[in-house]
Amino acid sequence: MxxxxxxxxxxxxxxxxxxxxxxxxxxxxxxxxxxxxxxxxxxxxxxxxxxxxxxxxxxxxxxxxxxxxxxxxxxxxxxxxxxxxxxxxxxxxxxxxxxxxxxxxxxxxxxxxxxxxxxxxxxxxxxxxxxxxxxxxxxxxxxxxxxxxxxxxxxxxxxxKGLCQVRLRATGTAAHAAYPWLGDNALVTMVGAVQALLRRYPVPAVEKWATTVNVSRIETANQAVNQVPADATAWLDIRFPPEDTDFNGRTPHEIVAYLRSVTGVAAEIDSLGPxxxxxxxxxxxxxxxxxxxxxxxxxxxxxxxxxxxxxxxxxxxxxxxxxxxxxxxxxxxxxxxxxxxxxxxxxxxxxxxxxxxxxxx
Missing domain, CATH: 3.40.630.10 (Zn peptidases)
Known part of the structure; x- marks a missing residue:
């Protein structure tokens, strides 16, 4: 007691x-x-x-x-x-x-x-x-x-499992929301990047010893509803077993290159553990x-x-x-x-x- x-x-x-x-x-x-x-x-x-x-x-x-x-x-x-x-x-x-x-x-x-x-x-x-x-x-x-x-x-x-905490970054071009063809929406680019990664690593329906990706946050500096966002950042938490050699045993530089090849956007690693x-x-x-x-x-x-x-x-x-x-x-x-x-x-x-x-x- x-x-x-x-x-x-x-x-x-x-x-x-x-x-x-x-x-x-x-x-x-x-x-x-x-x-x-x-x-x-x-x-x-x-x-x-x-x-x-x-x-x-x-x-x-x-x-x-x-x-x-x-x-x-x-x-x-x-x-x-x-x-x-x-x-x-x-x-x-x-x-x-x-x-x-x-x-x-x-x-x-x-x-x-x-x-x-x-x-x-x-x-x-x-x-x-x-x-x-x-x-x-x-x-x-x-x-x-x-x-x-x-x-x-x-x-x-x-x-x-190992741990890789990542930020993906997308850049675009700001424009008036009424004329979206004049801009390049970074948030739309980021959503596509995240979806590409989730297609590679789908969320398991049940417990599974496999690599998982959690999308923790997607944000932009844009504060106006009538503006095309020019930037977007996604925060990801990736857990990987030793069998996944795309992450395990790789250097941060190699992992960044791999994530860019999958998502098409820039990546930076905040934390990496085997x-x-x-x-x-x-x-x-x-x-x-x-x-x-x-x-x-x-x-x-x-x-x-x-x-x-x-x-x-x-x-x-x-x-x-x-x-x-x-x-x-x-x-x-x-x-x-x-x-x-x-x-x-x-x-x-x-x-x-x-x-x-x-x-x-």
Missing amino acids: DLLAKAAELIAVPSTADRPEELARALELVLDTVGPGFTVERFVSRGKPSALVGPPGPRPVFRILLNAHLDVVPADAYEARFDGDRLYGRGAQDMKIAALVMADVFRELAPTLPYPLGLQLVTDEEVGGHDGTAHQIDAGVSADFVVIGEQSALRVVTDS PHHADPDGGDVARLRAAARRAGFSGDLLRKHGAADGRFYHARGVDAVIFGPGGDGQHGPHEYADLTTVTPYRNALVWYLTAVAASRE
């Missing part, structure tokens, strides 16, 4: 990318859960705070690193609501409860384990992760294995799956369509998996955490970390 009360308090913090003071407040709330007796390293990159908690003394290469993000996407309201076995609120499932569970498990076990356990708390995963996890890795933070507490209903995610993979037959994955089964869950392997910070570790040759509690509705108005999974999730983490210690004896 103490953890749920803390979760409600944390969910009430509007820790979005445009509120640096609230990102810092969320970080301090979780660090307060950890308590004293540990080394806390603080990082800041482009206004995004993060922290690394470890055993007293110089920073080690962690045997296991628990990773959690405390930022959320914007919402109309930031408040927690309990309804039976569900806790509703922005960030309830993604991933504030998991962050508190990880902090609590770290506090309890880190002083007793025969290996260095770390807790990595970041506040920018929802906007790319470059100023949190990636920034800390660039500063020398490393581990043998990383567990990221994103939602998974106690399944173990060893594969995630797919993530961890060895499904590795010892840590096996122990984590066994812990999930002991907690009453399947421990199945899972592939995720969303990107996570594990891709930064994968790029450095470090296996990282997603392993978190259950829930649904992430990034939506009805997001909730399944409270029946919280205690099993905590138990599974404890059993897994203990099993790692036993494997060293």
Whole structure:
């Protein structure tokens, strides 16, 4: 119940990318859960705070690193609501409860384990992760294995899609709307460009391990209804599996050229991250799956369509998996955490970390 009360308090913090003071407040709330007796390293990159908690003394290469993000996407309201076995609120499932569970498990076990356990708390995963996890890795933070507490209903995610966030740009010629033949409508050009890309990557009717394109925004500087727009920009979020070699393994320059060949308009990349993979037959994955089964869950392997910070570790040759509690509705108005999974999730983490210690004896 103490953890749920803390979760409600944390969910009430509007820790979005445009509120640096609230990102810092969320970080301090979780660090307060950890308590004293540990080394806390603080990082800041482009206004995004993060922290690394470890055993007293110089920073080690962690045997296991628990990773959690405390930022959320914007919402109309930031408040927690309990309804039976569900806790509703922005960030309830993604991933504030998991962050508190990880902090609590770290506090309890880190002083007793025969290996260095770390807790990595970041506040920018929802906007790319470059100023949190990636920034800390660039500063020398490393581990043998990383567990990221994103939602998974106690399944173990060893594969995630890559991420490519793109802006398409079309230019035209302004004219009076009564004489459209005198102009060149950039919005019409952009609509055609987006449709061409969606023909190449149609939205699946059901879940499918394939490249997807989400059209997040189409905009123009034009403000007059009686004017032909001379510019248009489309914001796209593209997720791709490793099998799609038009994106995977390509440089930004190559991807820009490819998108131009498909759409006929200029493109620029805002963010690019490769797919993530961890060895499904590795010892840590096996122990984590066994812990999930002991907690009453399947421990199945899972592939995720969303990107996570594990891709930064994968790029450095470090296996990282997603392993978190259950829930649904992430990034939506009805997001909730399944409270029946919280205690099993905590138990599974404890059993897994203990099993790692036993494997060293």
